[in-house]
Amino acid sequence: MTMKPKDFPPGPPYLPILGSTLFLPRKLVHVTMAGEWRRKYGSVVGLFFGHRTVVAICGPKEVLEVLRREEFQVRPNSDFFKARSFGKKLGVFFSDGPFWVEQRRFTLRHLRDFGFGKKSMEGFILDEVEDTLSYMKELKVMQVTGLFSVPTLNVLWGMIAGTRYDRNDERLKDLLNRLTMNFRSGNPTGGIINIFPILMTIAPGLSGFTKFKETLVNLQNYIGLSIKEHEQTLDQNNPRDLIDVYLREMRKQNHPDSTFTEQGLITICLDLFAAGGETTTSTLGFCLMYMLLYPEVQKKVRNELDAVVGRDRRPSLEDRPKLPYVEAVLTEVFRLCSIAPMTPPHCVDRDTYINGYLIPKDSMVLVVLYSLFQDKEHWGDPEVFRPERFLDADGKLVKDEWMIPFGMGKRMCLGEVLARSVVFLFFTSIVQEFLLSIPEGDTKPSTVPLSGFTIAPAPFRIKVTERT
Numbered sequence: 001m002t003m004k005p006k007d008f009p010p011g012p013p014y015l016p017i018l019g020s021t022l023f024l025p026r027k028l029v030h031v032t033m034a035g036e037w038r039r040k041y042g043s044v045v046g047l048f049f050g051h052r053t054v055v056a057i058c059g060p061k062e063v064l065e066v067l068r069r070e071e072f073q074v075r076p077n078s079d080f081f082k083a084r085s086f087g088k089k090l091g092v093f094f095s096d097g098p099f100w101v102e103q104r105r106f107t108l109r110h111l112r113d114f115g116f117g118k119k120s121m122e123g124f125i126l127d128e129v130e131d132t133l134s135y136m137k138e139l140k141v142m143q144v145t146g147l148f149s150v151p152t153l154n155v156l157w158g159m160i161a162g163t164r165y166d167r168n169d170e171r172l173k174d175l176l177n178r179l180t181m182n183f184r185s186g187n188p189t190g191g192i193i194n195i196f197p198i199l200m201t202i203a204p205g206l207s208g209f210t211k212f213k214e215t216l217v218n219l220q221n222y223i224g225l226s227i228k229e230h231e232q233t234l235d236q237n238n239p240r241d242l243i244d245v246y247l248r249e250m251r252k253q254n255h256p257d258s259t260f261t262e263q264g265l266i267t268i269c270l271d272l273f274a275a276g277g278e279t280t281t282s283t284l285g286f287c288l289m290y291m292l293l294y295p296e297v298q299k300k301v302r303n304e305l306d307a308v309v310g311r312d313r314r315p316s317l318e319d320r321p322k323l324p325y326v327e328a329v330l331t332e333v334f335r336l337c338s339i340a341p342m343t344p345p346h347c348v349d350r351d352t353y354i355n356g357y358l359i360p361k362d363s364m365v366l367v368v369l370y371s372l373f374q375d376k377e378h379w380g381d382p383e384v385f386r387p388e389r390f391l392d393a394d395g396k397l398v399k400d401e402w403m404i405p406f407g408m409g410k411r412m413c414l415g416e417v418l419a420r421s422v423v424f425l426f427f428t429s430i431v432q433e434f435l436l437s438i439p440e441g442d443t444k445p446s447t448v449p450l451s452g453f454t455i456a457p458a459p460f461r462i463k464v465t466e467r468t
Ligand code: HEM
Pocket: 092, 093, 094, 104, 156, 271, 272, 273, 275, 276, 277, 279, 280, 283, 339, 340, 342, 343, 344, 405, 406, 407, 408, 410, 411, 412, 413, 414, 415, 416, 418, 419
């Protein structure tokens, strides 16, 4: 029988072996955690995944506190998470300690060199924007799901591997579809396999692990192939992309304790691929959805773009400070849609306390960002789409400390600058170029999202009409 430690936070019932598993909601876990559970048990909720102690942080004040405190910045030692990185803690997403510090710093620094936060990143993105606009012009009516998958991936892959793919590349389409299925089949707790890693061995088919593994191996091979090509053409003095600089570092640090290995490189590429593609694509999908649902907001965005940018050139990142209404709309989409309603699981590296409750060493910590974005007391009408909440009486953008869709502190998203830039440039260029509407005969898109590791819009179609 699982023993509840003294001072462990209250939470749903738990059973021998199964722990609290039966009482976990199947879909949109974060909604139950920030709503029903917070009301019933408080902001810090204790759970058991099998024998493992787990704590869900369901209140805004506590979320901000946990993201600031040092002891919460490690990742759980999970066989399932390690299954995606050759049975080890590699890459950036699920690693920690000095290994993570070195790899995160290196990745961030070199992505910056190849375009993060600099003009050259804008060039990568704008090429993809033009390609997408031509595609939309041709189709006129289209499914939004999938519309942005290849272009957003191309931006990322351009910086990582120096290549871009055609929208119709069959192998890439297949990989993206599988990746999306993996994303949708899990949930931010890591899902059933994370709770019972034994399922990977005793019921791989039934638990979904076989499919997960198949996609993973496909992706690893895909990345591995690109690494081999880079190895053959590497010029140490003229690195072309992230893979080149990583290979150069591997050769430089050629000793057994080096954190730079080929498996490590594959995992970093996989992390960026998985963390960056689906999230940015879904955000853009939601942006378009809200433009269909709120035509008056769409009109205001277009008016602001016409006044500030005009129609003779595309919006650029330099325009951002002059477009407060656009920024308010994007912030409201980030708030209301909560693409990452929970961070990937954190963990504690020592016994610690929050609100007087014990969080035992090695407990998994689920951080519900959604609780910040939906707090009634803070927002008044959190369920309403109202970009004006981020503008003051003079129409200037108002910063809100609770708007942390990319997390906060040491583990905060490594791709924030890139993601915000991609979303801004695609969104503004599309609204500048087209009038967006619901296709004749279609019903209004549903704002009820699809569940998964992250949140995605349910499929809907859009009609684009070129402006005269
Ligand atoms: C709208 C898009 C995105 C959103 C909302 C988002 C959100 C987040 C959040 C909430 C975290 C977790 C922070 C934590 O664990 O406390 C995270 C981590 C991370 N994100 Fe993003 N992200 C987005 C796009 C991207 C992109 C484009 C990339 C890649 C270039 C990326 C790479 C990562 C990585 C590598 C981590 C793990 C960082 C670490 O553990 O040190 N993300 N992201």
